[in-house]
Every structure is written in C-alpha cells, then in structure tokens.
Amino acid sequence: MMDILFPALLGALELSAKLILIIVPLVTLFEVLRHLPVFRRAGNLVEPMMRGVGLTRDAAVPLFTGIFLGIAYGAGIIIRVAQQKGLPARELFLMGLFLATCHSVIEDVLIFVVIGGNGPAILGVRLGLAVVLTGLMARVWKPA
Amino acid sequence: MNETETSAAAEEPIPDIPTRIRTGLSAGFWTSVKIIKVSVPLYVAVTLLKETPFIDLLGKVFAPVMGIFGLPGETAFAFVAAFLLNMYAAIAVMVPLNLTPFQVTQCGLMMGIAHNLVVEGGVLSTTGARGGVLTLCRLVIACAAGLLLRGLWGLWEIAAAWAMSPPGLS
Known part of the structure; x- marks a missing residue:
C-alpha cells in the first residue's frame, strides 16, 4: 500500500508546488498591470468579439x-476576476463552455503534432466549435 | 460603449505599485490554496485508482465504440488515461499503436477537449461555474468534434483524390 500511496502523495506535492509557482506570479502580474491604459484599450479591441459569444470585457482576461x-492555471485568474467583478452565473457558464472546448491550445496541439497529428485541423475544429457552441448557448440562455 | 462601466473603472482609486504587488502575492497565494484543496485529493484518488483493474475494465467497455470515430479499439485505453489523468499518459499508450495521421489528429482533437476531467472538473467548480455540467459538456463536445473531424477529413480526402485525377483524364 505504501509504495502506491507514496508516489501519489509526492505527485500531489509536485502539483501543488506547480500551481503556486504559476498562479502567484500570474495573479501578481495581473494586479500590477490591470490599471494600465493599454489593458483598457486591449479590452476595447476584443469587446466586439466577446459580445458575439455572449461575454463582456470583464471576462476577457480569464478567457x-x-x-x-x-484550466488549472487559468482558474487562478478566473477565480480572482469572478470575485472582483462579480461575474454573473450566465457569463461564468458561457466562459466555462468556451474553455471546455478550447483551452491550453498551444501545449495541447504541439504535443500531438510531435507524434504526427495535424495541428491546424485540431486547432481549427476546437476554435470553430467553441465559437459556434458558446454563441448558440448565449442566444438560448438570454441575460436576465 | 458601456458608460456606467467605464466611469466605474475610472472612479476606482489606483493603488501604488508596492500595494498592487502585495495584493497580487496574497491573492495569488490564497487562490492557489483554494485550487490545491480541491485538486490534490482528486489527484491522489485518481492516482490510486490507476493501480486498480478499473482502468482496464473501462477500456474494454469502450473499445467497441471507438470505430464510430474511425479509431481502433485499443485507443479506448488511451482515452481512459486522458480522461482520468492527462494527455501525456494517453500519448504513452498511443505511441506503440502505430496510428495513422488521421487517427493521431482525431485523438489530439478529442483528448484536447476532454482530459484530466476529475481534477479540472473540481477546479472549474471552485470558480463558481457548474463543474459537473461542464464536465459532461466536455465529453459530449469531444464526441461531436470527433464525428465532425471524421466527416471533414473524409470530404478532404475525396476532394484531394478528385483534384489528383480530374474526371476527364481517368
């Protein structure tokens, strides 16, 4: 039993360390930068795209x-922004749906390209499906 | 533009940089703790489950349906590894199977959408979203994406074959 439990706990420790090492600098960077005018301008730029899938600019950074x-590392920012801005349940769900279909795209696609997969096909179908599904859901679930 | 939102953002007092760094460090730490509390027990549970015959059993149950997505039955074991663990575990199962480029792409697409479901489902719940519903969505979407890619790839091959040998020449 111990020889199974020990690697599991060691892995858990490694996972925790990884989460802290990535989330803490990420959230700190976000706190330092979020008041910059560039941030607001970038928000204006993506807002029309976000509206197409039923999201507001508040969801842009976590998205x-x-x-x-x-999702695991993004959640650090998602939790933080959801608290700060009070994202409504509808927007959290739409963002979750988009991310369920299309997340961690760089790492995910690259590791399959390495073993012989077609990168553009994987990325294209995921992004297309995410936009279509979230856009449809946003029209089914009207804002309250 | 949204007037109320812009003015609200402008009225928010902007703290100095040391304050922002302090806020970021403590917020980042507590957010990490929140995520760790959920993901570590789930991670340990899944790692222990890996040692039981459960994963083999699940693979055997799903093997016959893999044909729907144009995949050989053995890939079911890779999918179970991806769903419960992560894609690196799945790739370790896939490599010895000598899959075609289509099959690797298909696995990459479907596993990219649905992987590490237990831990990430827990993490999604901590954001306040409906973690269980979203996890179910991921499985359904992965299947839909698989069918879509199979169809698109088939069309692509027909088009490529047609372009290589125009009807007039054959």
Missing part, C-alpha cells in the same frame, strides 16, 4: 488566460 494556459 484568454484559459485559452493559452489551460
């Missing part, structure tokens, strides 16, 4: 963090 970094 893009999730798309590039994945």
